[in-house]
């Protein structure tokens with residue numbers, strides 16, 4: 001549904017995206033993670049053609065590219081970006097905003113009520129935005145893109161400023177949108193939250209994707225133990241070659257190629273570190289993030 005090929009973006013001498021390629025399909029939620037200033041927004045701007053890359057191609061549905069104004073309009077009918085809180089109109093109501101987006105993309109507003117009910121916004125959605133808190137504004141931004149109901153959605157920091165209950169409410173709604181066949185990109189710093197609904201997480205570093213983590217397929221499991229650098233240094237030569245030591249705190253030993261007996265032996269050996277919690281499971285988004293972005 002969406003293909004990026006060899007995308008490069010430079011601002012003067014600063015290379016932000018460097019020959020980046022990937023493909024994405026409908027019915028997928030793709031998490032995009034990287035430290036501040038790495039290029040997530042730049043990548044979204046390339047996908048939406050707000051920024052022309054210095055090199056590379058963006059293709060929708062096999063052969064649709066930003067080559068003419070007509071083609072751009074055709075792509076923009078299928079693609080909505082998460083509104084910025086600063087773009088909200090203080091004197092308009094939440095419903096007005098949702099209808100604006102619904103009319104602009106879907107050409108109908110029948111579904112607007114269902115959305116604000118599902119997002120539990122009934123108590124304030126008919127009031128003017130100037131009376132809203134930050135969290136209410138953020139939920140409205142999400143309700144607006146939901147009202148646009150486009151096949152592709154680009155969401156930058158969708159959970160910003162939301163409390164736990166609202167993060168959970170919006171996470172559930174994202175999963176429903178995925179079931180409806182949307183392709184959704186979520187750039188986020190709420191890493192553990194991505195594990196709930198993303199199918200894949202892309203880790204962006206030095207202009208390219210350094211790792212793609214698929215959360216659907218059965219992922220490799222590890223014995224995981226918190227170790228100080230000192231403890232780790234003492235035992236590192238006795239650990240299997242393919243172990244990981246992440247962010248100078250988490251020792252991970254893959255168990256995929258171990259029989260049950262060897263796994264037990266390892267658990268027993270490591271339980272000498274009684275004060276530390278030992279767990280067995282796959283690496284999650286926060287752990288991969290530390291692996292790729294932890295600076296010494």
Ligand SMILES: Nc1ncnc2c1ncn2[C@@H]1O[C@H](COP(=O)(O)OP(=O)(O)OP(=O)(O)O)[C@@H](O)[C@H]1O
Pocket residue numbers: 011016034035036037038039040041042043
């Ligand atoms: N118009 C511009 N001119 C020059 N440099 C820019 C411009 N826009 C972005 N940059 C630079 O490109 C880099 C990537 O910026 P971008 O906004 O894409 O990062 P980001 O990953 O979205 O960051 P954040 O998590 O803070 O939103 C940054 O170093 C930024 O300073």
